[in-house]
Each structure stands twice: as C-alpha cells, then as structure tokens.
Amino acid sequence: MSETTGAWEGEDYSLTPEQNRVITERWKRAEAAREGMDAMMKGIQQETAQSHGSKLEGLEYSLKDVDSFRRKAASAAEDKGFPVEKTAQSIHDLNRYTLTFEPGAYTEGVDRTYERLREAGYEPISEKNTWEDPVYKGVNTSWQHTQSEEKFELQFHTPDSFKAKMENHELYELSRGKELENLSQGDDDLKESYRNAANLLQNERYKNVEIPPGQERIGERLIRDTLDPDVPSEDVELIRRKEAEKRAENLAKAQAKAEAKKQAEQASLGLDGPAQSTSQGLRNHLAAPAAQAPRMRPDVPSIDPVPRQSRSRGPSLT
Incomplete structure (x- = not known):
C-alpha cells in the first residue's frame, strides 16, 4: 500500500488528508492483527476439516484492500452523511474469512466453529442469516475479542453458495x-x-444452490431483497x-x-535490469549439462561418484 496519507480520490469519491489519515491508521491496525487471526482460522479449519469437511476459502484476501476501505468510508460519508471516524470505529470486515461446509454438515460445522471461537475469547457481535434471500445466500457473522478491540468477519457458505457469490x-x-x-x-x-x-x-446463480438443513436456527434471519x-x-x-x-x-x-508485485519482489532481490540478466545467465550456466567435459583415458579406471544427498526444501507455503 502507499504510505501517503494526503488527500485520496478513487471511483468518484474522495477523502481529505485528515480523513485519509484516520482510515489508514485503522487499516494498519488490522494489518498488524492479520498474522495472528490467519493462524487462528487455519487451526479451526484444520479441526473442522476432520470432523465436518470444512474448507477455508480466499485466505489471500483475509485483509481488505486499503483503497477498498477508503472507498467504503468515502461513500458512507458522501452518500449517507456517516462520519469517517465512525466508519473506522464500526467496521468489522477489514479482517475477513470464509468457511465452507457441504450442506449435510453445514449446521453442525457452524456450531463447532462457534464453540472454537468462544474458546479463543471471541463473541459474535453480528449474525445475519440470508439463506432465504433471493440475491445473496449464506451466513455472515462478525466477532470481537472480549479483551481487546480486535474484530473480524466470518462468512459461512456451502461450496455452491460460495461459487455463486464469487460469480456475482x-x-x-x-x-x-x-x-x-x-x-x-x-x-x-x-x-x-x-x-x-x-x-x-x-x-x-443461486437457483440451484441447496439450502442446508437446520440453517434456520443460525443467527438473525433476513430477507433484504425482492425480485x-x-x-x-x-x-x-x-x-x-x-x-x-x-x-x-x-x-x-x-x-x-x-505484475507490479512481481517487479517489486525482483527489485528487492536485486534482479531488475542488467543484474537480472546476469543472474539468469549464471543460473543457465550452472544448470547446463557438462557436455564438453574431457573424456577419461581408457587406461584410467572410472570411479563411481559418491551419491549426493538430496536437500530438503521444506514444506511449500501456499
């Protein structure tokens, strides 16, 4: 993200330097909390995967984009007269996660997730069940730690409802x-x-999405749109x-x-420009087979090389 906290403009909205400073500082607190929250949600997913077949979707998007947050704050201020400071205080989805369960395991999987989050010190502050809504189906919850200001959003979907949501x-x-x-x-x-x-x-896109049995007892049932x-x-x-x-x-x-991220990573490794070509040439040279090595004289006995030990590169991080 840009470190500047001057005035901001985007998608026909704008923030003053002071408004942008408030929003940016709130976003940075969420950024600092991301690693711990990611770890917690991975642990819950691993447990519920064994018992209820859960999947943690879109973990790479677990932190809301800062410009998306700016747009949200600016639109709330301009369209609804909602002060930017209140948006910064009330927002729940800077850190956000999605768990999916197959329809038959959905309700029990959600119940177990609730138990694990409460054990970790969190309580729900919003529970919206829109499985009966024609335009968006799922359960959206928000959680806050009882001993801190940490908040995050957790959506519960089935694989099909998540697919429809993403396509929409x-x-x-x-x-x-x-x-x-x-x-x-x-x-x-x-x-x-x-x-x-x-x-x-x-x-x-929701017409053929199966509604999980028992979901009606989760949260506040809402129908927000009509057709x-x-x-x-x-x-x-x-x-x-x-x-x-x-x-x-x-x-x-x-x-x-x-592409910008790739170029930034290359620059941080000193692989931009001529240095990149030099490094690539060295890698090519080292990788080339020794086709031109001189042959041994027939009267010199060959010696089997000592087998190389493979170097473990450790687990791949995704």
Missing part, C-alpha cells in the same frame, strides 16, 4: 457504487429498474453487458497488480 461479485459492485446512478442519468425509476435487473441476474419479474429485458441485457465489462476491468486490474 461484479453485479454486487455495480449495485453498491455510483455506476447505476451514472447509467440512469438521474432518472430514479430507471436506476431502480437497473438495480432490479442486477438482482434478477444474481438470483439466477421484480417485470424488469424490461433491455435493462437486464444492459446490466449483463456492464457486468462483463466490469469483470474484464477487474481482471486487468488484478493482472496489473500481480
């Missing part, structure tokens, strides 16, 4: 940002029609095209970010 990411982005407002050019009715079209498209089957087909097709454009845009951003 661009539609979710369209629905929450200013793009529908810009598309509708100030026409509130048209904006609502576009939002309803996005809901219909999200619902399509309007009378949305004009041209509005649906427009949102479908915008989703495809957004997906291509996100892919390009991800590729650029990965």
Whole structure:
C-alpha cells in the first residue's frame, strides 16, 4: 500500500488528508492483527476439516484492500452523511474469512466453529442469516475479542453458495457504487429498474444452490431483497453487458497488480535490469549439462561418484 496519507480520490469519491489519515491508521491496525487471526482460522479449519469437511476459502484476501476501505468510508460519508471516524470505529470486515461446509454438515460445522471461537475469547457481535434471500445466500457473522478491540468477519457458505457469490461479485459492485446512478442519468425509476435487473441476474446463480438443513436456527434471519419479474429485458441485457465489462476491468486490474508485485519482489532481490540478466545467465550456466567435459583415458579406471544427498526444501507455503 502507499504510505501517503494526503488527500485520496478513487471511483468518484474522495477523502481529505485528515480523513485519509484516520482510515489508514485503522487499516494498519488490522494489518498488524492479520498474522495472528490467519493462524487462528487455519487451526479451526484444520479441526473442522476432520470432523465436518470444512474448507477455508480466499485466505489471500483475509485483509481488505486499503483503497477498498477508503472507498467504503468515502461513500458512507458522501452518500449517507456517516462520519469517517465512525466508519473506522464500526467496521468489522477489514479482517475477513470464509468457511465452507457441504450442506449435510453445514449446521453442525457452524456450531463447532462457534464453540472454537468462544474458546479463543471471541463473541459474535453480528449474525445475519440470508439463506432465504433471493440475491445473496449464506451466513455472515462478525466477532470481537472480549479483551481487546480486535474484530473480524466470518462468512459461512456451502461450496455452491460460495461459487455463486464469487460469480456475482461484479453485479454486487455495480449495485453498491455510483455506476447505476451514472447509467440512469438521474432518472430514479430507471436506476431502480437497473438495480432490479442486477438482482434478477444474481438470483439466477443461486437457483440451484441447496439450502442446508437446520440453517434456520443460525443467527438473525433476513430477507433484504425482492425480485421484480417485470424488469424490461433491455435493462437486464444492459446490466449483463456492464457486468462483463466490469469483470474484464477487474481482471486487468488484478493482472496489473500481480505484475507490479512481481517487479517489486525482483527489485528487492536485486534482479531488475542488467543484474537480472546476469543472474539468469549464471543460473543457465550452472544448470547446463557438462557436455564438453574431457573424456577419461581408457587406461584410467572410472570411479563411481559418491551419491549426493538430496536437500530438503521444506514444506511449500501456499
């Protein structure tokens, strides 16, 4: 992330230098807590994997991107008049995790996870069950340590509901940002029609997702959206095209970010520019077979080389 805490702008939103300082400092506290929380969630997953077949999804995204946090704070301030300082205090999902269980093991797996988190000193501060919602299905919980300000979000999904959620990411982005407002050019009715079209498209991916038995006793049951089957087909097709454009845009951003990270890692190892070519040439030289080695004279007995001991490189870290 950039260390600058001057003014920030992004996605039609902005923060003053002071607002950006507040948001950046809150994000850095979450960054410092990440390693310990990752370790805790890995331990819970390993235990529940044996008993309930759990998987920990998207661990590489367990810390919310700082610019995404900035956008969230800026939009809350501009669109809802919510002070940036309150966003920094109330946010739960800077550190966030997702556990999946197959439908038949889902409810018991969630129960066991609750037990383990309470044993670790955490209590739920938010429990939203949207399995009956047509646009987003799952259980989203937030937790806080009883002896500190540490907070994190934990989502519970089945493999199929997680897949649908990920496939709907661009539609979710369209629905929450200013793009529908810009598309509708100030026409509130048209904006609502576009939002309803996005809901219909999200619902399509949830239609065949099995609802886990017993899930109704987990958390607060919410139905936040309804479907309007009378949305004009041209509005649906427009949102479908915008989703495809957004997906291509996100892919390009991800590729650029990965390339920037790769270049930064090479630079930190002194492998940029001429040094990289020299290092690569040395590796090629060492890896080349000794095809030009002189042959031994026939009258000199050959000696079997001493077998080399393989060097263990340890476990691969993923």
